[in-house]
Amino acid sequence: MKLAFVLNGKPVELDIEPQETLAEVLRNRCHLTGLKISCEVQVCGSCTTLVDDLPVSACTYLAYEARGRRVTTIEGLSEGQPLHPIQQAFLDEFAFQCGFCTPGMILMAKALLLENPNPTDFDLVAYTDGNLCRCTGYRPILKAIRRAASLMREPEAARP
Amino acid sequence: MSRKKPGEFQVVNHSVAREDGVAKVTGRAVYASDIRLEGMAYAKLLRSPFAHARILSIDASEALRQPGVIAVLHGNNLQGIDPYYGHAVKDHPLLAIGKVRFLGEPVAAVVAEDERSAYEALESVRVEYEELPGVLEVDAALADGAPLVHETSYAGGSFRGFDDPGSMKASNICQEVHLEWGDVAAAFAQAAQVVEGVYYFPMAYAYAMEAYVSIADYNDSGLTVYSSAQHPFIVRHDLAGVFGLFLNRVRVVVPFVGGGYGSKSYTKIEPLTAACSWKAKRPVKLQLSVAEAMLTTRNDDARVRIRTAVDREGRLVAREATIHLNTGAYAENSPLVARKAANRIVGPYRIPNVKVDCCAIYTNTVPASSFRGFGATQVTFPGESQMDELAEKLSCHPVEFRRKNLAARGESIHPGLRPLDADLAGDIAMVVQALETDKPLSKGHGRAVACSASDAGSDPVTSTIVHVYADGSVSVMTGSTELGQGSHTVLRQIAAEEMGVELQKVRVIGPDTAVTPFERSTGASRTTTLMGRAVLEACQEAIVQLRDMAAEILKTAPENLILERSGVAFQDRRLSWQDVLRTFFGLSDCSIIGRAYLRKVGDLALLPVFWEIGCTGVEIAVDAETGRICLERLVTVGDVGLAIHPAMVEGQDLGAATMGLGIGLYEELLYEGQQLLNGNLLDYRVPRFSDLAPKIDLLLVQNQDGRGPYGAKGGGEGSLNPIPACLANALYQATGVRLRRLPLTPERVWRALREQRNKGDNVGH
Ligand code: FES
Ligand code: FES
Numbered sequence: 001m002k003l004a005f006v007l008n009g010k011p012v013e014l015d016i017e018p019q020e021t022l023a024e025v026l027r028n029r030c031h032l033t034g035l036k037i038s039c040e041v042q043v044c045g046s047c048t049t050l051v052d053d054l055p056v057s058a059c060t061y062l063a064y065e066a067r068g069r070r071v072t073t074i075e076g077l078s079e080g081q082p083l084h085p086i087q088q089a090f091l092d093e094f095a096f097q098c099g100f101c102t103p104g105m106i107l108m109a110k111a112l113l114l115e116n117p118n119p120t121d122f123d124l125v126a127y128t129d130g131n132l133c134r135c136t137g138y139r140p141i142l143k144a145i146r147r148a149a150s151l152m153r154e155p156e157a158a159r160p
Numbered sequence: 161m162s163r164k165k166p167g168e169f170q171v172v173n174h175s176v177a178r179e180d181g182v183a184k185v186t187g188r189a190v191y192a193s194d195i196r197l198e199g200m201a202y203a204k205l206l207r208s209p210f211a212h213a214r215i216l217s218i219d220a221s222e223a224l225r226q227p228g229v230i231a232v233l234h235g236n237n238l239q240g241i242d243p244y245y246g247h248a249v250k251d252h253p254l255l256a257i258g259k260v261r262f263l264g265e266p267v268a269a270v271v272a273e274d275e276r277s278a279y280e281a282l283e284s285v286r287v288e289y290e291e292l293p294g295v296l297e298v299d300a301a302l303a304d305g306a307p308l309v310h311e312t313s314y315a316g317g318s319f320r321g322f323d324d325p326g327s328m329k330a331s332n333i334c335q336e337v338h339l340e341w342g343d344v345a346a347a348f349a350q351a352a353q354v355v356e357g358v359y360y361f362p363m364a365y366a367y368a369m370e371a372y373v374s375i376a377d378y379n380d381s382g383l384t385v386y387s388s389a390q391h392p393f394i395v396r397h398d399l400a401g402v403f404g405l406f407l408n409r410v411r412v413v414v415p416f417v418g419g420g421y422g423s424k425s426y427t428k429i430e431p432l433t434a435a436c437s438w439k440a441k442r443p444v445k446l447q448l449s450v451a452e453a454m455l456t457t458r459n460d461d462a463r464v465r466i467r468t469a470v471d472r473e474g475r476l477v478a479r480e481a482t483i484h485l486n487t488g489a490y491a492e493n494s495p496l497v498a499r500k501a502a503n504r505i506v507g508p509y510r511i512p513n514v515k516v517d518c519c520a521i522y523t524n525t526v527p528a529s530s531f532r533g534f535g536a537t538q539v540t541f542p543g544e545s546q547m548d549e550l551a552e553k554l555s556c557h558p559v560e561f562r563r564k565n566l567a568a569r570g571e572s573i574h575p576g577l578r579p580l581d582a583d584l585a586g587d588i589a590m591v592v593q594a595l596e597t598d599k600p601l602s603k604g605h606g607r608a609v610a611c612s613a614s615d616a617g618s619d620p621v622t623s624t625i626v627h628v629y630a631d632g633s634v635s636v637m638t639g640s641t642e643l644g645q646g647s648h649t650v651l652r653q654i655a656a657e658e659m660g661v662e663l664q665k666v667r668v669i670g671p672d673t674a675v676t677p678f679e680r681s682t683g684a685s686r687t688t689t690l691m692g693r694a695v696l697e698a699c700q701e702a703i704v705q706l707r708d709m710a711a712e713i714l715k716t717a718p719e720n721l722i723l724e725r726s727g728v729a730f731q732d733r734r735l736s737w738q739d740v741l742r743t744f745f746g747l748s749d750c751s752i753i754g755r756a757y758l759r760k761v762g763d764l765a766l767l768p769v770f771w772e773i774g775c776t777g778v779e780i781a782v783d784a785e786t787g788r789i790c791l792e793r794l795v796t797v798g799d800v801g802l803a804i805h806p807a808m809v810e811g812q813d814l815g816a817a818t819m820g821l822g823i824g825l826y827e828e829l830l831y832e833g834q835q836l837l838n839g840n841l842l843d844y845r846v847p848r849f850s851d852l853a854p855k856i857d858l859l860l861v862q863n864q865d866g867r868g869p870y871g872a873k874g875g876g877e878g879s880l881n882p883i884p885a886c887l888a889n890a891l892y893q894a895t896g897v898r899l900r901r902l903p904l905t906p907e908r909v910w911r912a913l914r915e916q917r918n919k920g921d922n923v924g925h
Contacts, residue, residue: 033194034187036418038369039450039841046369074187087185091177094807097815098644099184100369100418106185128849132841134367134419135644137814138852 005066007032008076016063023047023058026073034074034103038132045131048104048111049073055111074103077110085151086110086144095144097135105131109145117153119145163870166802166862170725171656172870173862175807176663179649180416180642189416192388193373197443200375201230203436204278205446206268206285207455208260211524211834212294212307215259215267215287223270223284228277231440232285234268238435245398245431247319249326249334249491251310252527254402254431259292261309261489262524263834264455269432271440275447294524296834298463298484301332301523308332309489309522319394319680321619322499334487335495335520339502341575342513347478351469355549359542360901361884362828363461363486366531367846370418371453376434377443382409383434388417390424390641391681392671398427399434411674420643421819422530423457425683426493454839458829459531460485460497460520462538466505468546474554476565478513481505483539485528487520492529494520500615501535506573507543508584508613508773509565525831530683532819536614536881540774541902544610544885548892558889559592559609566611569865577615578766581865581873584611587775587797594795594857595777604784605792606894609777610882616874617769618684622691623677623757626655626698628706630741630750632726633665636698639679640691641671645876646808647687651695653804654869658699659737660726677757685772685874688804689866694756696869702754709744710735763867770866773799774878776817778853778886782894787910789825789891791853798859801866801873810858812876820883822847825903 004013007030016025026032026049035058038046042057049058050072051065078084086109089095096102105128112119112127119127124142133141166173183189220232235243235257246252256267268285272278295301295309309332316326324337348354374387382405389395392412399410417424429446436444448456466481483501487494502518531537551561566588567573567580591609601607625637636655642648648668656663669676679691703723710728711718713735721728727736735743741750758764779793796813803809826845830837838844866873884902892898897912 032187033190036191036369037193038371038418041840041842043841044369078186083182083185090185091181094175094178094811096181096184096644097646097811098369098417098419099180099189100191100644102184103187125849125852132369132846132848134369134421134819134846135815136811137818138847138849139814139856140811142849142852 003063003067005068006070008072009079018064020063021059022049022056022061022063022066025063026058032073032075036100036103038100045108046101046104048107048131050107050111053111053114055108072107074106077106086148089144089148089151093140093144093147095136095140101131101133105133105141109148112145113149113152117149119149163864169657171653171663172804173802175805176649176653178646179652179668191370191416191418192375192386193370193447195375195386195415197375197377200443200445201271201273201440202275202278203269203271203433203444203446204275204282205266206282208256208263208265208267210260210289210291211263211296212292213260213289214292215256216290217288218268219286220268222286223281226277226281226284228273229270229281230273230442231271231436232268233435233439241402241435241438242404243402245402245427246491247317247394247398247426248493248495249314250317251314252490254435262526263836264526265489266432269436271436271444294834295332296524296831298486298521298523301521306332309524318397321496324499326495332522333519334491334522335498337498337502337518339514339516344478344480344513344515347513348469351477352472353550353553354467354469355546355553356467357900359464359466359545361462361538361541362823362902364459364531364823364827365454365829365844366421366423368419368421368423371450372428372448372456373446374430374433375443375445376430376437378434378437382411384411384413385430385434386413386415387430388424389414389428389430390417390420390643390683391426392641392673393639393678394681395427395430396673399430402431403434403438411672414641414671417641417643421532422534422683425530425681428456451840454836455526457492457529458526460487460494460528460538462501464539464542466542466546468550470550470554474556474561474564476509476511479506479511480515483516483518485518485520486523486525488523488525488527490527492527494528497530497535501539503574503615504536504612505539505543507540508567508573508580508611510567510571510573524834526836532816533877533880534684536612537823537884540612540881541884541888544882545888545900548608548889559588559597562588562611573613578768580613580771582771582773582799583863584773584775587611587773587799587861590797590859590861591775591777591795594859595779595793604782604894605779606782606890606892607777607779608886608889608893610885610889612774612878612881614772614877614881615768616684616772617686617689619680619760620690620764620769621680621759622694623679624691624694624698625677626695626702626754627751628659628702628737628754630738630745630748632661632738633667634659634661635667635669636695637669637676638691639671639676640687641682643682645812646805647682647691649808650688650692650804654692654695655699658696685876686769688872689769689868689874690758692804692869692872694758697756698754701756702752705752705754706737706740710740713740713743770873772874772878774881775799776879776882776886778883778890780887780890780894782891782909784913787906787913789887789904789909791821791851793855794853795857796859796879797861798875799861800875801868801871802862802864803860804872806860809860809875813858813879814856816876816878816880817883818847820880821851823903824884824887826905828903
């Protein structure tokens with residue numbers, strides 16, 4: 001079947017099988033391998049992808065559900081800039097080790113900050129709890145999201 | 161040359177940008193699962209539905225007729241290769257041959273044009289089994305007349321990593337290890353106080369978020385494998401054995417790895433993937449799911465019977481332990497885990513009389529192998545629990561009691577091994593201070609401090625090449641894998657520091673066994689210490705060559721030159737390395753090679769390479785209504801000699817401690833009969849954001865007392881090992897309940913609290 005959607009700002013039209021997940025379509029057909037698959041049961045968040053700016057678990061989200069919508073992957077996050085402020089904050093805070101959870105974490109953080117540019121620590125943990133990271137022990141990721149929030153609120157003031 | 165101290169380094173000892181940073185935050189980092197080769201086919205595995213069964217027949221003819229199917233491999237059609245591998249014991253067939261030994265063991269592999277076709281054809285492979293009685297836990301495996309997991313004994317592998325001979329009897333004992341000094345019986349007879357107990361450390365899954373994956377291309381020029389392996393050179397060894405190839409015909413490439421924590425040590429699915437390619441005459445990819453990874457490797461769960469004695473002055477006089485490791489169906493690295501568990505149960509203490517019997521035991525369960533901590537986690541839980549139990553009997557503060565018994569730097573804790581190369585009393589003092597143990601505790605709260613010492617570094621055989629180019633750039637060729645621990649950043653820093661160039665000019669070329677020189681392994685916290693030192697020595701070797709070239713250019717003797725940062729000076733002239741290379745060769749773009757190899761000689765003759773220290777403190781809150789334990793405070797100490805990259809050392813410590821928290825509180829693989837009950841991430845609970853302690857102190861100790869570069873030594877496992885004991889000891893302090901079985905799940909804690917209340921009620925009546 002045909003599937004048309006907007007992928008990282010560009011309209012795309014693909015032939016897909018009805019049972020294909022968004023993760024399969026993006027990784028295998030669009031070669032966007034920044035999307036990472038781990039648990040495959042909607043627990044870990046490594047496959048987090050934004051559909052109309054909302055985070056979905058692409059491992060279990062049927063690609064067909066994305067028809068006509070805007071899909072953002074890690075490859076499209078910075079919109080032509082070298083790095084999005086969230087990516088910069090992840091670098092600055094060493095908020096990754098193996099990096100396998102990182103694309104999903106960053107997209108989750110993007111959705112969070114779109115919805116709530118000024119999250120409290122409680123908001124942060126409540127929102128992020130569905131993304132797992134086995135390497136970092138989480139604290140650097142929280143620091144990075146806080147840092148990104150301030151970078152995005154006051155892009156100039158927050159720069160050193 | 162006097163050694164630089166913190167504050168004197170240009171690049172090292174600074175938290176510089178990570179080498180892999182931009183690639184990882186942009187999604188451009190390539191992992192093995194992202195690689196596709198031209199003409200690549202896909203394999204899927206049929207797994208055994210029984211824990212122990214004879215394979216009566218396999219019929220793949222119908223599967224072969226399915227659309228897209230290229231080949232089907234099974235135990236009866238592997239003629240032409242040697243299907244057994246194993247670096248410690250060569251007991252592991254790449255697909256079950258003759259019988260299956262655990263539920264989930266791969267029985268057949270279907271290779272097809274795409275993953276779905278391969279998957280769909282699996283159900284057309286007909287296998288007839290005859291179920292056999294199995295042994296699902298250690299006691300059953302050790303019982304008289306127990307069914308045997310392996311009827312034959314196997315040859316030892318070439319990378320056992322220790323000297324203990326293998327078990328040559330046909331029994332379920334995979335490996336026995338014995339450790340003894342002093343006279344334990346006499347010491348216990350004269351002891352003032354003795355504690356004794358049986359402790360159980362659970363079966364756990366490392367959950368590297370990237371599941372095992374490999375891609376193999378077997379063709380006329382040899383075998384190339386891309387894999388998520390931690391130890392590419394040992395994988396190469398096993399592959400060369402399976403296919404009868406020379407080492408130079410086996411190329412193992414490891415791109416970025418999505419987490420390892422020991423679980424990607426040694427050989428996993430590479431021989432099977434390679435056999436698929438050999439049969440299908442196509443490149444083949446085998447990507448496991450997380451649920452399949454859970455059927456591939458786990459840690460050795462351990463039952464430890466242990467007793468410890470002190471004299472009237474509160475000095476440890478004896479420790480005796482029997483450790484039973486449940487090793488599962490194949491040896492993998494469990495023989496070495498057994499050796500390490502025995503060594504590490506002594507802890508960082510001075511104990512004059514010790515006797516340990518450790519046994520790795522085959523059962524019909526998922527094979528166990530390396531897991532961060534590596535035996536230390538399993539035995540530090542009982543060892544450090546007993547330290548608190550003894551302190552209470554002596555009415556001594558547990559920290560005081562430890563202090564009294566800690567070995568000092570330079571003191572031997574283990575006859576025949578390197579004396580302790582750390583100041584643990586100093587480490588503990590820092591934890592105590594950060595934890596504010598002098599402050600009163602709220603009701604339902606408990607605090608504890610615990611420590612461990614692990615003989616770390618593995619076999620110190622490591623080599624590297626450093627290319628120095630005429631444009632001032634430098635490349636480091638390393639066989640160490642970047643698992644996220646940051647090894648490539650650290651090696652880059654060391655090369656930049658030594659060659660006197662900016663960090664950006666140094667490139668690190670990661671493991672490719674056809675290109676990068678031999679490195680035994682990436683594990684046992686060895687990379688900074690050994691590969692880091694090799695990079696430093698290779699840079700120094702290059703500098704000696706550059707100095708000699710400069711001397712020739714300046715027409716003087718090399719001794720007359722003054723070595724400066726990134727060049728030499730002679731009278732009023734200064735030549736940078738770039739000038740030297742350009743002038744010497746008379747061409748731009750030339751390069752020279754600095755080399756280094758380390759082996760077990762000189763100051764590395766004595767093992768371990770270093771003692772990896774664990775020293776942690778926790779404060780917990782226990783909810784008496786639900787039994788739930790919350791971590792309120794965490795303190796770790798990274799006693800790493802010198803932190804080449806302080807932020808990454810802290811990151812390793814927090815990551816390791818968080819893994820300890822998982823195993824301490826929630827993580828356990830559960831079997832019901834032959835079936836793994838919670839073999840997926842829905843049911844196997846790992847730590848989340850909400851488990852993070854509100855207050856965390858990650859401390860660094862930089863005494864420059866290691867044998868690595870600038871006195872560095874490894875980290876990354878230490879802060880895991882004492883955490884479960886910390887949690888159990890803090891639970892005792894908070895509630896008076898002593899649990900000797902992990903994890904400390906709410907249910908277990910709640911039941912123990914209820915039992916305690918009932919007992920109290922009975923006493924009251
Ligand atoms: S892979 Fe989709 S949530 Fe884990
Ligand atoms: S960085 Fe490895 S899982 Fe998060």
